[in-house]
Amino acid sequence: MKYKEFELIGSSFKCDKNCPYCTAKITKWPVVDNKFELLEEKLKYLRDNNINFRYFIFCGNGEPSLLEFNDFKTIVEATRNVNIFDEKRLQSSGNIFYEDKKLDLIKNDFIIEITRVSLDSKEDMKILGYKRDYINTDNFKKAKIRLNYVLMKNKSFNEYFDEIKRYIEKYPNIVTVSLKTLNLNTRKDEIDNPYSQWIIENALTKDDTDKIIEFMNSNANFVTSDEKFFDRFEWNYNGVPITFYAKKLDYGYSNIVYYGGELVDYHLNKINIAKEI
Ligand code: SF4
16 A cells, blocks of 8 residues: 655754744654664564555654764665655755765755745745755755745745746756645644744645645646645646645645654554554
8 A cells, every 4th residue: 555655753853943833843742762773673564564655754853964873874774675665855954965974875865855935045044043055055956855835925926936936947956846835733723832823924824725726727837636645736847846735635644654663643643554454
């Protein structure tokens, strides 16, 4: 059986960025012992149950490239030894571009996923609270990049699209753009924190889904939609896929999360593989 994503979520809560919508701070998952050494065994278990995934996502409550090198390597090697993934990605604050050894280890088989609110680095750094302009480093050019483009309320749809075209023209190593609406709260449906409040005031959310799809359909080359399983739409600009997760299905549908050595869902309930099949 094919799942959408396997998400390896670390529990360091350390990051060099200070995003005003930080998912790690919204969801407040408990700090756990990561037990990365058990990852390979869990992947073998999934493989033995005939489960594979479209994507492996190396991410974290905190920046994954700040992990100790040995932990980082354990994770990467587990995904190579038990490769049940069509595509592998590392989500980064941008710190990976200052970690030569870790970047060298993964740049050939992982896509690096960055998230931005502006093409203008000064503005991006100001809003997302970080200090180094990673997108204009030499290391950035060495990697294959997925750009998570956060749809902000301070721009029109035409401005989003113009900016996306400029990213693609300026950075030819961007291999995919993903239009991103922000999640108010991925664990409970409550607006009980300043991060969710910031999202309501500044960014588009899943309530804007239909407007986004309508705009993209009339302004870009439509490629495909898979609403039943992947919850995903795809268009194309200059050969670069622009994707959008409509978020019409339950959050985390068809995903499995690795957290603290366990296979869980987004509510941290243990996954029962037998039941899932
Ligand atoms: S990069 Fe991720 S972990 Fe770091 S502040 Fe932003 S959302 Fe939070």
